[in-house]
Amino acid sequence: MTEYLLIALALLGVLILGALGLVVPKLRRRPEPPLPREVETRAEEDLAGPPVLAPEAEVSTGILVEPPVIEAPPLEVPEPTAGxxxxxxxxxxxxxxxxxxxxxxxxxxxxxxxxxxxxxxxxxxxxxxxxxxxxxxxxxxxxxxxxxxxxxxxxxxxxxxxxxxxxLDPSLDRSLNTAPKDGVPAVLLVVGVNGAGKTTTCGKIARVLVADGRSVILGAADTFRAAAADQLETWAGRVGAETVRGPEGADPASVAFDAVKRGIETGVDTVLIDTAGRLQNKVGLMDELGKVKRVVEKHGPIDETLLILDATTGQNGLEQARVFTEAVNVTGVALTKLDGTAKGGIVIAVQRKLGIPVKLVGLGEGKDDLAPFDAVQFVDALLGTEAPGRDA
The missing domain is CATH 1.20.120.140 (SRP54, nucleotide-binding domain)
Structure with missing residues (x-):
């Protein structure tokens, strides 16, 4: 009797377990209650990420807005060179x-x-x-x-x-040859060593020419430094002059040629060509300078070749002048930084050794501190008294 009772209990347990296996899965698949509308919307925004705004160009306000007018800076009027x-x-x-x-x-x-x-x-x-x-x-x-x-x-x-x-040999011709001939502008080639203030002086020479009534185009043939062309363009823009430049590393002779060509097309009086600074003992660089001269002369002769000399270099400047003269036939000297040196006698030495007249002297860092050279006035300034031959 006891055995039958144990069997009946076992069968009952199996039935109970089977019933539970059928009920539990149905409970797990019961659908969840719907979320409130606000919660559902917030969940969709989270999945979609932040809103993407349309580009400004696609957003129309219906109002026409004209671009701002940028006024060109006023042109500067350089001081007269006389006096x-x-x-x-x-x-x-x-x-x-x-x-x-x-x-x-x-x-x-x-x-x-x-x-x-x-x-x-x-x-x-x-x-x-x-x-x-x-x-x-x-x-x-x-x-x-x-x-x-x-x-x-x-x-x-x-x-x-x-x-x-x-x-100082007052008989030397110190005038700058800047007048056009037969419809071709005068060409001024500016040369010099590194650090002599060549590009700055070139910009000041442009102001001297404008002050004397010449129209000018500047050729940025210093293509090794992009900053040099930018600097020259800034100087030119102040007096309303045009600058011809090429890409960085371009052939300097090509840029110089294009500058003169542009000068002929526009009918300006003078084309001023700035060349790269170079050391006088670098044969390759000096040969390149000679190439610039030869290419430019396809348009016609160069009217003036100005050598920029730093007065503080003293007697070393004489060697610079000699080598540059041999390479490009220097016709005049612009002596810079005379205000910062006690070596004013270098003017005499340059002319004595080379027979090249000093035509311009730089006496400061101001825009119009480059002056045409006059022997009597220069001695007058050196001595602090009137020199002979000076008009009362």
Whole structure:
């Protein structure tokens, strides 16, 4: 009897387990109650991500908006070049210490003995006048003071000024050849070593030409530095001049050729070509400069080749001038940074050694601090007094 009872209980347990297996899956598949509308919308936004705005160009307000008008900066009017050297004479104050104070002080001594004349020679050599030019100046001063018996300060100043003006050779032609001929603009080629302030001086030369009534196109043939072309373009834009430039690394001769071609097409007076700065001892670079000259001359002869010299380089500048002259036949010198040096005698040395006239002098960092050179006015500024031959 007990055995039958145990069997019945086992069968009952199997039935109960089977019933549970059928019911539980149905409970798991029961659908969840619907979410509230606000919750459902928020869930859809989360899945879709942040809203994507239409581009501004596709959003129409119905109102026409004109682009802002950008006004061109007003053109600058450069200072007249006439009398600039007189106006800028104070910039030569450091050179005045050597010439005006040093030399005149020595010459004013009661007794001009051999030691005094040697001191005078040393002062001139220190001022970069050059040994040969110094000896000529001192010999002539000694003779004239002996013959004339000069002793007054005014007479000594006049004698010294006359000898310095004579050493600068006032007969040299210092005018810039900037006038067009037969419908072809005058071409000015600007050359120089690295660091002489060539591109800046080139921009100032453009202002000199505009101040003298010339229309100008600038050729940015320094293609090794993009900044040089940008700088030149800035200078040109201030006076309303056009700049012809090429891509960085372009053939400089090609850019120079295009600049002159553009000048012929537009009928300007002068084309000013800025070349890359180079060291005078680099044969390849000097040959390239010669190539620029030859290519430009396919349009016609170059009217002026200006060498930019840094006055602070002293006698080293003479070697620079000599090499550049051999490469491109330099016709004139623009001497920069004379305001920051006591070596004003380099003007005499350049002309004495090379026979090349100094045509422009830079006496400051201002836009119009480049002045046409005049021997009498220059000596006047050096000595701080009127030089002979100066108009009252």
């Amino acid at each position: 600039r050297l007189v106006r800028l004479r104070s910039r030569l104050s450091r050179s005045q210490n050597v010439f005006g104070k040093g030399l005149l002080g020595l010459l004013s001594r009661d007794h001009l003995d051999e030691d005094t004349w040697e001191e005078i020679e040393d002062s001139l050599i220190t001022a970069d006048v050059g040994i040969d030019a110094t000896r000529d100046i001192v010999d002539r001063l000694r003779e004239r003071t002996r013959v004339l018996g000069t002793r007054s300060a005014g007479e000594l100043r006049a004698l010294l000024a006359a000898e310095l003006v004579n050493a």
